[in-house]
Amino acid sequence: MNESPTFEEAQRELERIVSQLEGGRASLEDAVALWERGDELYRYCLERLDSAEGKIEELGDRIEEARP
């Protein structure tokens, strides 16, 4: 993938591609390219979900020093 879309953007594009393929308007040549892009987006989204790691951090100390 050239750029790094957000999860949201990737899933929205995937939805658009699936709908386009289901609508049957694409040419067979375009369909192959669309399907491959859809497959790539699916893997990207899944990867984002699988690789997310929970982390809870505190930014306490610095804030406590804030003065009026």
Next chain:
Amino acid sequence: MKVEHEQQGDRKVYTVSAFNRGVASWLTRLPTIWVEGEVTEFRRQDRWQSVFFTLKDPGDGSCLPVSMPRNGFDALRLELVDGQTVHVFGRPELFATRGEFRLRALTIEPLGLGAVLAGLERLKRRLAAEGLFSSARKRRLPVFPRRIALLTGNEAAAKRDFVTAVTARFPAAQILIAQTYVQGPRAAPALATALSDLAREPGVDVVVLARGGGSFEDLLPFSDERLVRAVAASPVPVVSAVGHEQDTPLCDLAADARASTPTAAARLVVPDEAELRERLRSQRARLDRAPLSLVERKRAALDSLAGRLRALSPQATLHRGYAIVRTDSGILRSSTGVAQGERLEIELADGGLGARVEETRP
């Protein structure tokens, strides 16, 4: 009062003392008035004749030194704390030996609830007129934030409720928590600073401002102009989850979204991971089915074209009883130019005939 000066050549020259006394005397002509501001740097000692503090304008930070005779102040039985908003009744004065200008207080009144409410209402109208609460300014919350910032007090409940609700929906969420004062005079500037710091931390896509319920006074910092402006100026969307359902601090109006509790705020800022995965699974299945159904669709379209093509072929026309008549020079469309006795080839739906012309008619 006559202020003595010395004539030096063509110049009138005053001593510092005479100048100060002159200005001090002129100032006594100004009326006694009420001034509203926040108390800072309050100083009182038993051996001093007066108490001192600085009155600060919360809008632009302008300062005014105030003094009041200690006996008079003690008689008011006030417990002034830094940050408290008060009305001071007094007159301007120049402390001549130091050349210091200040407000000489005759009395001090802490702002009552009515005055506080009226002040809030004025602030609300002013900020609304600036467009700070306009729905056009509201940003959409990210569906899948990389990092979620939580700004709260050191009360365990709001923090625990939020973290629990977030991780239940999205176990792999990244949460950055900052704790600061959430009530009292220090709260508003501390919250405003912490909010803009948090919003600029790398990866932070949304900030949640959370505080449990409290008294009207407890929640006042969340209506402070500095915090409201910080919320409006935040580079990432802000969710306000302050107080209870019935409270509407001004920061709620400036925020991009509001939630009634920290748990409700969690539902706004993280997706349900199970739902997200289910949606992705269904998209995968549709993606995989799509090429097959696309080919089926194309085949059906091709079949229908073939049917129409067949219907248009000459053979179909011959079947309906028509015939094609040819001479050596091609298909005949007219009797003109055909000679008697000329040979014709006739093509029928089934088989053909060779014939000769008996007679021509126009």
